[in-house]
Amino acid sequence: MVLSIEEIAKHKDESSCWVIIKNEVYDVTEFLLRHPGGPAILLNYGGRDATSAYEPIHSSDAIQRNLSPSQCLGPLKSSDARDLELQEKQRGQTKDEIRVEHAMKQRPPLSRILSLADMEDVARKVLPFSTLSFFSTGSDDEITLQENVRAFERFFFHARVMRPVSKCDPSTKILGYDSSIPVFVSGASTARLGHPLGELNITRGCGNANIIQMVCTFASISKAEIAAAALPSQHLFFQLYKTTNLDSAAKLVREAEELGYKAIFLTVDVAVISTRSRDIKNPWIIEAEEGKTQYYTEGDPDETVNMFGTSTRHASRNYPLDADMSWEVTIPWLRSITKLPIILKGIQCVEDAVLAAEMGVDGILLSNHGGRQLEYSLPPLEVLNKLRRERPDIFYKLEVYIDGGIRRGTDVIKALCLGAKAVGLGRPFMYALSAYGEAGVSKILSILNREIVTAMQLLGAASIKDLTPELVERVDWEPATHRAKL
Numbered sequence: 272m273v274l275s276i277e278e279i280a281k282h283k284d285e286s287s288c289w290v291i292i293k294n295e296v297y298d299v300t301e302f303l304l305r306h307p308g309g310p311a312i313l314l315n316y317g318g319r320d321a322t323s324a325y326e327p328i329h330s331s332d333a334i335q336r337n338l339s340p341s342q343c344l345g346p347l348k349s350s351d352a353r354d355l356e357l358q359e360k361q362r363g364q365t366k367d368e369i370r371v372e373h374a375m376k377q378r379p380p381l382s383r384i385l386s387l388a389d390m391e392d393v394a395r396k397v398l399p400f401s402t403l404s405f406f407s408t409g410s411d412d413e414i415t416l417q418e419n420v421r422a423f424e425r426f427f428f429h430a431r432v433m434r435p436v437s438k439c440d441p442s443t444k445i446l447g448y449d450s451s452i453p454v455f456v457s458g459a460s461t462a463r464l465g466h467p468l469g470e471l472n473i474t475r476g477c478g479n480a481n482i483i484q485m486v487c488t489f490a491s492i493s494k495a496e497i498a499a500a501a502l503p504s505q506h507l508f509f510q511l512y513k514t515t516n517l518d519s520a521a522k523l524v525r526e527a528e529e530l531g532y533k534a535i536f537l538t539v540d541v542a543v544i545s546t547r548s549r550d551i552k553n554p555w556i557i558e559a560e561e562g563k564t565q566y567y568t569e570g571d572p573d574e575t576v577n578m579f580g581t582s583t584r585h586a587s588r589n590y591p592l593d594a595d596m597s598w599e600v601t602i603p604w605l606r607s608i609t610k611l612p613i614i615l616k617g618i619q620c621v622e623d624a625v626l627a628a629e630m631g632v633d634g635i636l637l638s639n640h641g642g643r644q645l646e647y648s649l650p651p652l653e654v655l656n657k658l659r660r661e662r663p664d665i666f667y668k669l670e671v672y673i674d675g676g677i678r679r680g681t682d683v684i685k686a687l688c689l690g691a692k693a694v695g696l697g698r699p700f701m702y703a704l705s706a707y708g709e710a711g712v713s714k715i716l717s718i719l720n721r722e723i724v725t726a727m728q729l730l731g732a733a734s735i736k737d738l739t740p741e742l743v744e745r746v747d748w749e750p751a752t753h754r755a756k757l
């Protein structure tokens with residue numbers, strides 16, 4: 272059935288809600304309460320075209336997986352489709368769009384990007400304001416976000432000299448899979464907000480460099496497409512947000528397994544979503560910039576959350592995240608449905624690392640979600656150091672990784688000296704793909720490779736096994752400078 276704009280416009284509330292996406296019309300009335308992004312945002316687009324808002328945040332199979340054929344009503348009338356296209360072309364650019372367009376033309380050549388901080392600088396200029404807020408935000412006052420980075424400044428090296436290092440090999444194995452350096456991609460969702468090819472930039476950059484990518488439950492490219500884009504020799508891990516509905520959670524795991532993903536990283540630090548104020552505030556900042564500031568008028572209702580901020584939609588999301596996961600139930604359940612290695616992502620203290628080992632999981636990722644969840648959660652590097660001092664036996668029982676605030680090869684080496692098998696990076700990949708696409712991802716991997724090799728050689732380590740705890744010391748004085756950039 273071909274539908275006209277006039278007809279579609281009549282369906283814009285809970286009783287009947289239709290949306291247009293890429294010139295196809297969908298009846299989402301039944302879906303409103305199941306929509307992972309919440310009903311409000313869908314209703315906001317009820318009766319009209321939602322393509323540009325929909326595109327960057329949904330995986331390519333979102334419609335096919337969530338709507339039945341009867342909910343796909345048919346195409347938009349072709350003359351109306353042309354009108355929409357024209358309207359989109361005629362819509363004036365916002366100040367932010369003009370700024371981004373200009374900044375994209377002024378990106379420095381890749382040869383002038385010397386560090387991950389340089390890459391982040393470019394990304395901060397070229398990203399739309401709302402996306403930058405979403406990528407960079409932490410929780411509450413962002414203390415943990417800052418301390419994740421600062422923690423690395425408290426660890427210094429005891430370099431050993433007169434050790435042959437001309438042949439230095441930074442390669443390692445993660446869960447038995449080869450990796451050219453002890454680094455993997457910690458999955459960060461919705462990469463298409465930064466670049467139209469989203470997570471595929473990471474897949475391609477990592478394929479060439481032999482680095483393992485962790486793909487999120489909420490990746491903006493489907494895990495099937497990512498698997499299809501990977502090289503035959505390339506390995507992928509799957510990050511699982513477990514739902515209360517065991518069947519749908521098991522389905523996600525089964526699909527990952529069938530697609531050849533090599534491990535399940537179960538995220539355990541998101542019982543609920545934290546408050547990410549910087550991100551929530553960003554739509555209001557944009558409003559002000561566009562000269563559309565809203566002012567209080569007597570009797571205005573108090574909206575507790577703004578539904579259109581990027582992280583806020585997480586808060587309002589309908590995804591039935593399991594806030595009742597437990598050691599006794601969840602781990603045996605996951606074990607019973609998959610043969611893949613299980614890694615707990617988001618372990619934040621020694622006691623839970625010990626419990627994880629007792630439960631027989633294959634690995635733990637010491638992480639506080641990049642400072643995006645519990646504010647005042649200890650920096651993962653400090654937890655790693657504590658684990659090394661208090662329970663060195665744990666490192667023989669499972670693989671220990673950390674993520675959060677890692678921005679330099681020396682950071683990677685410090686974590687490895689303290690016993691980490693490898694480290695994950697989240698934001699740096701998002702910034703790199705936003706700034707230069709696949710080439711940006713390749714660039715930061717080559718920077719990390721160079722920095723890791725240099726640090727190893729100057730430290731007197733010719734291979735990863737030479738990185739031992741004696742080579743680092745935690746100091747209790749404040750270093751002279753802070754390189755944290757927030």
Ligand code: HEM
Binds near residue numbers: 290333461
């Ligand atoms: C055809 C209708 C739609 C379907 C089937 C659908 C499905 C989904 C799914 C499955 C997710 C989880 C993420 C993923 O797996 O991709 C999601 C998240 C979301 N959706 Fe939709 N959606 C629809 C329309 C819309 C529209 C029109 C908007 C308006 C902008 C919207 C906004 C969002 C938001 C904000 C999220 C949360 C993303 C996040 O938290 O990272 N959706 N949707």
Ligand SMILES: Cc1cc2nc3c(=O)[nH]c(=O)nc-3n(C[C@H](O)[C@H](O)[C@H](O)COP(=O)(O)O)c2cc1C
Binds near residue numbers: 406487638675677
């Ligand atoms: C924009 C963004 C989205 C993220 N999405 C997820 C996610 O969907 N699932 C998850 O387990 N972790 C997610 N994370 C956390 C990362 O996996 C990782 O733990 C964190 O980014 C590491 O810190 P870093 O950014 O300082 O490297 C996200 C992080 C960012 C920055």
